[in-house]
Amino acid sequence: MQVLKEEVRQRIIKSARREFKKHGFEKASMRSIASSANMTVGNLYRYYKNKEDLYGAIIGSLFDEINSLKSNMPEEPESRLNYLLDGFKELQKDHRSEWLTLFGGSTGTKFQKVADDLHGVLRDTLMDVLKKNDRRPEIAVPVASAIIYGLNTILKSEKDKSGDLADDFLNYMMVDIANRVA
Amino acid sequence: MQVLKEEVRQRIIKSARREFKKHGFEKASMRSIASSANMTVGNLYRYYKNKEDLYGAIIGSLFDEINSLKSNMPEEPESRLNYLLDGFKELQKDHRSEWLTLFGGSTGTKFQKVADDLHGVLRDTLMDVLKKNDRRPEIAVPVASAIIYGLNTILKSEKDKSGDLADDFLNYMMVDIANRVA
Amino acid sequence: MQVLKEEVRQRIIKSARREFKKHGFEKASMRSIASSANMTVGNLYRYYKNKEDLYGAIIGSLFDEINSLKSNMPEEPESRLNYLLDGFKELQKDHRSEWLTLFGGSTGTKFQKVADDLHGVLRDTLMDVLKKNDRRPEIAVPVASAIIYGLNTILKSEKDKSGDLADDFLNYMMVDIANRVA
Amino acid sequence: MQVLKEEVRQRIIKSARREFKKHGFEKASMRSIASSANMTVGNLYRYYKNKEDLYGAIIGSLFDEINSLKSNMPEEPESRLNYLLDGFKELQKDHRSEWLTLFGGSTGTKFQKVADDLHGVLRDTLMDVLKKNDRRPEIAVPVASAIIYGLNTILKSEKDKSGDLADDFLNYMMVDIANRVA
DNA sequence: CATGAATGAGTCTTCATTCAT
DNA sequence: TATGAATGAAGACTCATTCAT
Known part of the structure; x- marks a missing residue:
């Protein structure tokens, strides 16, 4: 059965x-991807030249937007923090599936460092904010993780279509931050 | 030769x-486990019947303590929450390696649900607390994740030998919880 | 549309x-042949039914001339030898590319035996010449190889456009042959 | 059926x-090597870590001796030529199968350059000899090929156990060399 | 008790060839 | 007549697991 390229690609x-x-x-x-797409492996390779290429086709758009997000960061710590959190929410909304894929398992990929980087940027920004308020900066490490994984969990549950829950969660994490740290 | 056997097992x-x-x-x-234990694969399989069984032997003690933790939970939500958080800290301290193993890479294992379970218990408890304070309970979902992954991140960094950072982080997450939620 | 077909074939x-x-x-x-001929694989197979068939189309003309060369050989050993060596030079000049293809990589093809055959004819002729001069005939075996591979090496180097080097080499190989063999 | 490692290796x-x-x-x-050794591919890889490693196990000893041959070459062209030709005969006698393997098909291997090198050394030496006798040096190119392939042909035929034919062939190629070149 | 050789099914990837359109 | 999507078998290589010794 002969089908349109685009349909197959989808x-x-x-x-x-x-x-x-x-x-x-x-x-x-790759085998299981091919077979659950009702297709032979050989044909799969007509569309994507290897596993990483296929992975890239999925993660790609998110990848680009993450890079552009990172290249436009404000200097000032507090506005940078807001910028990042807003950016995360936006990206998650527009690239739900890609986001989960990237943060779920990009080990062994050239995209892994993107995920790690994003993590690092958030952590460093938090640190800067804490330092500015004369608070222990070390806590930035777990808090950055907490934020990212919390957001991912919301994303996974598929229920927060409005984005309200994400807003509430971020509010919960950020409100009065300076007074909650030693 | 019981003695010898035990030494090998270790x-x-x-x-x-x-x-x-x-x-x-x-x-x-399995090959690399065997060889770094100065042993042949065949012999490894005399002690543990397969990969999952071996995995279980490692996760086992943590698994038991998690179960016992879960079976002694106080009824009242707020004390249950404290009970759990204290329990987590205790478990992480006593079974650092196992904990990271369980939460880091139990995919493909029957133990994965243990991790998920623990997650669920924390989430439900948080929900109960929130309900009691007339707050939106949905936020319990990301917060439970945030707590667990935040703690794991601390654990991974190896730097928090005293446990202070974990305390601070939990404090940060819990302080004034009722007023930070819509 | 015969014209078009022929153009494509070329x-x-x-x-x-x-x-x-x-x-x-x-x-x-086959893929790369098709694509560098600005054409799809499918179409390639309309012109040549498989890889070996296509290979034959290329080797073909050389193949025919080799056969005609072989069918017109003089009886007398010494003139046969000259006839062959002259023929080789001629063939190499007129079918440079095919010759190198045939002797360079026909393994796995029914044409390999053509190359072997040519080898055999030269060897047998050399043997006859040697016998006629009461010399050890076995040396014909390596000498036939030496001649053919020597000529191929010249051909490969692309430098001998005049054919002088080939002449010199053959002279070198043949001069006073009877006195150089035990 | 359980067999001794060494027997299997053989x-x-x-x-x-x-x-x-x-x-x-x-x-x-590798598949066909394994199956004609009455063995599964997996087991083949227990003995040799990859295709090139297996190839090396076959070619290895010859490789070493070629290197040692090359590192002990006399300076003076004519004695270097004799040294090389004697060396070739020796190597071919002691490593018949390896030699044919190396010169038959080492493309794609780190050993290929060894074969090419040997070729080059012989060619350069011939050139030096010719220059010393005021003869056209270009002919060294086909002659070096002729020598090597001629020797290989003898080797392939399996008939020259004494080595006499190789001696005669080399004599044939070398005798009165200066007078046979333009 | 212990060894490590052997198996078999899995991994990604390539390629000649066919066939619906 | 031509397209290019699809197939299937093969390539090198890995690994959990079994079993003869």
């Missing part, structure tokens, strides 16, 4: 998204 | 711990 | 020649 | 030798 992307989200890059299997 | 456990923590369940290799 | 031949010379039969790729 | 080597000699490195198949 089938691949769809099944790859599932597989990568479920197993991460390394344990995802 | 060697296996020790090297398996390292391997599982480093690579997670799926990417850990 | 494009195929041209790009196949390059590919086969470069990689030999086994490592040559 | 079976592998034997079947790899055949395969590599027949198809060269690139087209030789």
Whole structure:
């Protein structure tokens, strides 16, 4: 059965998204992606030249926007923090599936450092904010993680279509931050 | 020869711990566990019938304590929350390596649900607390994640030997909780 | 549309020649032949039913001339030898590319035996010449190889456009042959 | 069926030798080596860590001796030529199969340059000799090829156990060299 | 008790060839 | 007549698991 290239491409992307989200890059299997897209492996490789290329096709748009987010950061710590948190919410809304894929399992990929980087940027910004308020900066480490994983958990649950929960959660994490740290 | 056997078992456990923590369940290799325990694969399989069984032997003690923790929970939400958070700190201190193994890479294992369970218990308790204070309970979902991953991040960094940072972080997360939620 | 077909066929031949010379039969790729002939694989297969068939189309003319060379050989050993050596030079000049393709990479092809055959004819002729002069005939075996590979090496280097080096080399190989053998 | 490691290793080597000699490195198949050694691929990889490693196990000893041959060359052209030709004969006698494997198909291997090098050394030496006798040095190129392929042909034929034919052939190639070149 | 050789199914990837359109 | 999507078998290599010794 002969089908349109674009339709097939969509089938691949769809099944790859599932597989990568479920197993991460390394344990995802091209075979199983192909077969759940009703296709032979050989044909899969007509569309994407290798596993990383296919992964990139899924993660790509998010990747670009993360980079542009990082390149436009304000200097001042507090506005940088707001800028980042708003940016995260935006990215998560527009690239739900990609975000989860990236943060779920990009180990073994050139994209891994993007995820790590984002983490690092948030952490450093938090540190700067804390320092400015004469508070222990070390707590920035777990707090950055907490924020990212908290947001991811919301994302996973699929229920927060409005984005209200994410707003509330971020508010919860940030409100009166200076007074909650030793 | 019971003595000898026990010594061998310890060697296996020790090297398996390292391997599982480093690579997670799926990417850990029985061959490399055996060889770094100065032992052949065949012999490894005399002690543990397969990879998951070995994984269980490592996660096991933590698993038991998690279960006992769960079976002694106080009824009242607020004391249950404190009970849990204290319990977590205790478990992380006593089973650092196992904890990281469990939460870092139990995908593909029957133990994954243990991690998920713990998550669920914390979430439900948070929900109960929030309900009692007439606050939106949904936020419990990301907050539970945030707590667990924040603690894990501290654990990973190896720097918090005293446990102070964990205390500060939990304080940060819990202080005035009722007033930070819509 | 016979004209068009012929033009296409030429494009195929041209790009196949390059590919086969470069990689030999086994490592040559139909895909790459098609694409460097600005054409799809499917269409390639309309002109040549498989890889070996295409290979034959290239080797073909040389193949025919080799056969005609072989069928017109003089009886008398010494003139046969001259006839062959002259023929080789002629063939190499007129079918440089095909010759290198045939002797460079026909392994896995039914044409390999053509190359072997030519070798055999030269060897047998040399043997007859040696016998006639009461010399050890066995040396014909390495000498036939030496001649053919020596000529191929000249051909490969692309520098001998005049053919002088080939002449000198053959002279070197043949001069006073009877006195150089035990 | 459980067998001694050494016996198995021999079976592998034997079947790899055949395969590599027949198809060269690139087209030789690990699968077919394994199966003609009555073995699974997995087991083959217990003995040799990859295809090149296995190839090296076959070619290795010859490789070493070639290197030692090259490092002890006399300065003076004519004695260097004799040294090389004697060396070749020696190596061919002691490493018949390896020699044919190396010169038959080492493309794609780190060993290829060894073969090419040897060729180059012989060619350069011939050139020096010719220059010293005021003869056209270009002919060294085909003559070096002729010598090597001639010797290989003798080797392939398996008939020259005494080495007499190789001696006669080299004599044939070298005798009165200065007077046979323009 | 312990060894480590062997298996078999899995991994990603390539390629000649076919066939619906 | 031509397209290029699809197939299937093969390539090198890995690894959990079993079993003869």
